[in-house]
Amino acid sequence: MKAPSFAYSKPQSLAEAFELATHPGAKILAGGQSLIPSLNMRLSAPEVLVDITGIGSLRGISVEQGVVRIGALTTHAQIERSPEIARHAPLLAQAVAHIAHPAIRNRGTLGGSIALADPAAEYPACLVALGATIVVAGKDGERLVPAEDFFKGLFEVDLRPGELVVAAEFHALLKEERSVFLELARRHGDYAIIGLAAHRGAETRFVYLGAGATPVFARRASEARTLDAAISVLHEDIDPPADLYNSSATKLHLAKVLLTRAWNTLTTSH
Amino acid sequence: MEHTNDITLTVNGTPVSRRVAPRQHLVDFLRDELGLTGSHIGCEHGVCGACTVRVNGEIVRGCLMLAVQANGCTVDTIEGLSDSKELAALQKSFHERNALQCGFCTPGMLMAAQDLVNRKTKASREEIRAHISGNYCRCTGYQAIVDAIDEVLNGQG
Numbered sequence: 001m002k003a004p005s006f007a008y009s010k011p012q013s014l015a016e017a018f019e020l021a022t023h024p025g026a027k028i029l030a031g032g033q034s035l036i037p038s039l040n041m042r043l044s045a046p047e048v049l050v051d052i053t054g055i056g057s058l059r060g061i062s063v064e065q066g067v068v069r070i071g072a073l074t075t076h077a078q079i080e081r082s083p084e085i086a087r088h089a090p091l092l093a094q095a096v097a098h099i100a101h102p103a104i105r106n107r108g109t110l111g112g113s114i115a116l117a118d119p120a121a122e123y124p125a126c127l128v129a130l131g132a133t134i135v136v137a138g139k140d141g142e143r144l145v146p147a148e149d150f151f152k153g154l155f156e157v158d159l160r161p162g163e164l165v166v167a168a169e170f171h172a173l174l175k176e177e178r179s180v181f182l183e184l185a186r187r188h189g190d191y192a193i194i195g196l197a198a199h200r201g202a203e204t205r206f207v208y209l210g211a212g213a214t215p216v217f218a219r220r221a222s223e224a225r226t227l228d229a230a231i232s233v234l235h236e237d238i239d240p241p242a243d244l245y246n247s248s249a250t251k252l253h254l255a256k257v258l259l260t261r262a263w264n265t266l267t268t269s270h
Numbered sequence: 271m272e273h274t275n276d277i278t279l280t281v282n283g284t285p286v287s288r289r290v291a292p293r294q295h296l297v298d299f300l301r302d303e304l305g306l307t308g309s310h311i312g313c314e315h316g317v318c319g320a321c322t323v324r325v326n327g328e329i330v331r332g333c334l335m336l337a338v339q340a341n342g343c344t345v346d347t348i349e350g351l352s353d354s355k356e357l358a359a360l361q362k363s364f365h366e367r368n369a370l371q372c373g374f375c376t377p378g379m380l381m382a383a384q385d386l387v388n389r390k391t392k393a394s395r396e397e398i399r400a401h402i403s404g405n406y407c408r409c410t411g412y413q414a415i416v417d418a419i420d421e422v423l424n425g426q427g
Contacts (some may be wrong), residue, residue: 001314007273008292008338029339036334037315039293049292051339077328101404102385104316106328107335188403 003039010051014058014164018139020050022162028052030073033100033108034116058111058166063088066172069135072111072165080105088172091130091197094181095122101189111165114150117157117214120191123168124151125209126181128217129197132170138163147215154213177201180265182258183209186245193246194254198262206230206262208255211240218259227263231256277341281306282350290337297321297332299340300347308348308377312406319405322378323347329385348377357384359422369418371409379405383419393423 011017020026025047029035038044052058058073061082068088070079079085080096099105099113099122113123114134127134127147134150136143139162147168150158159165173179183195195209206218218237224230240251278287281304288303295314300306300323312318314333321332324346351357357380363369370376379402386393386401393401398419399412407415 002298003293003295003336005272005291005293008275008336032336032339033316033331033334036295036336040295040315040333049336053339097400100316101319102401103319103322103329103331103382103404104334107330188400 001040001042003036004042004045006039006046007048008051009048010054012054014055014137014166017050017052017055017164018137018162020048021164022139023048024161026050028115028164030112030115031075031108032112033104034112034118052164058164061085063172067169068172069167069169070110071167072109072114074110076100076105076108076110077102079110089130089170090173091126091179091181091199092123094179095126095183095197098122098181098183098185098189098192098195104189110168114168115157115159115165117151117155119154119213119215120195120210122181122183122192122195122197122209125195125197125207125215127168127170128215129179129199129205129207130170131199131205132168134158134165135167135169136163137166142166148217151214174201178266180262182261184254184258193243194240194251194258196255196258196262198266200266204266206259208238208240210243211238211251211255221259227260230259230263234259275338275341277338279340279342280344282346282353288337292336292338294337295333296323296325296330296335296337296340296345299337300332300345303337306347306349308352310374310377312374317406318375318378319382319402320375320378322381322405324351324381324385329381348381351381351384360384360387360418363418363421364415367414367418367421369410369414370407375405375407375409379407379415383415383422386419387422390423395420398423 027046029049029051059071062069076099086093132147134145179199184193192210197207199205204222206222208216216238220233221230242248274289310320312320316331316334323332382405
């Protein structure tokens with residue numbers, strides 16, 4: 001189908017974007033790989049699209065003093081090809097291969113994925129697992145929101161009217177840390193049936209995607225001392241909703257399969 | 271009244287200026303305004319890959335990009351890459367290996383396959399399958415398509 005009619009503006013600065021974004025009928029357009037399908041299917045009917053891709057300060061990956069910062073407009077393809085990400089954030093490097101297909105990865109952005117917060121999306125779960133901070137900004141200035149507080153509900157995030165996601169920040173992988181990303185999908189690049197972002201540093205975090213309305217941090221399993229113990233408490237942490245093809249019980253079973261694989265990877269010395 | 275914006279872009283090497291409605295997709299613009307009907311429209315929500323075109327050297331979905339977003343960009347379509355002979359090896363290989371039946375997916379498939387050929391000197395069949403995973407073919411079952419790309423990349427199939 002064709003998108004409904006709307007106006008289009010392309011601000012060149014953040015200040016200009018904040019002004020335009022406060023308009024009640026405004027919608028932010030970044031890579032557009034989720035927004036444009038929703039327009040095509042008439043699930044969304046904004047009055048004006050505010051295309052933020054002209055704002056250069058929202059792009060790029062930097063690693064300074066042990067902190068990785070990824071600008072909101074950084075595309076999946078840029079993350080996929082980044083040597084810094086491969087070295088300092090292998091969790092994201094592994095996750096990005098599961099995001100759709102090359103032609104979509106060339107346009108879709110980190111910030112778009114975070115701001116939309118699809119429950120089957122890869123980055124939100126990774127950022128919660130890494131204990132990342134989401135940098136948001138608006139007319140009144142910048143706010144730093146821990147990733148686990150940012151994702152509040154189904155497609156619901158801690159963004160106030162007129163605010164944008166500016167970047168995500170987290171600490172670079174330390175020598176003794178391990179992380180692994182696993183996902184099961186019916187076809188390559190399709191939506192996840194269930195996925196797991198696992199990180200073992202000072203603490204261990206198993207965070208599921210496709211297992212609830214938001215990324216689900218399996219706290220009890222993460223605190224378990226043995227794999228058997230983790231498996232036996234996982235049902236207390238997650239209660240995955242059924243999808244068209246898989247029952248809740250199947251998804252819980254698959255979550256345990258991924259937990260086993262992740263556990264074995266994290267505990268294998270390199 | 272419908273909103274409009276003026277855009278200037280380069281399509282297959284030729285500068286183009288038009289006034290467009292922001293709601294118009296890039297692939298509709300290419301087909302309806304410029305008559306470049308080689309890029310096909312399948313699902314119109316980013317699933318099938320039939321509308322794959324190249325923008326600033328990178329493959330994108332023509333149905334998931336607005337024409338107005340292509341302002342200032344360089345766009346290449348199946349017509350441009352055919353004329354320049356960039357696709358010649360893949361086209362020959364697709365032909366010889368019967369890698370198409372109805373042909374609807376073929377322009378998008380060639381655009382995606384050429385992207386892999388440009389990026390890699392060698393690729394496993396698994397990598398080829400992953401790279402074209404966003405391009406649906408409802409006729410061939412993909413085997414012959416993978417063979418054809420494999421032949422161009424690795425000199426065999």
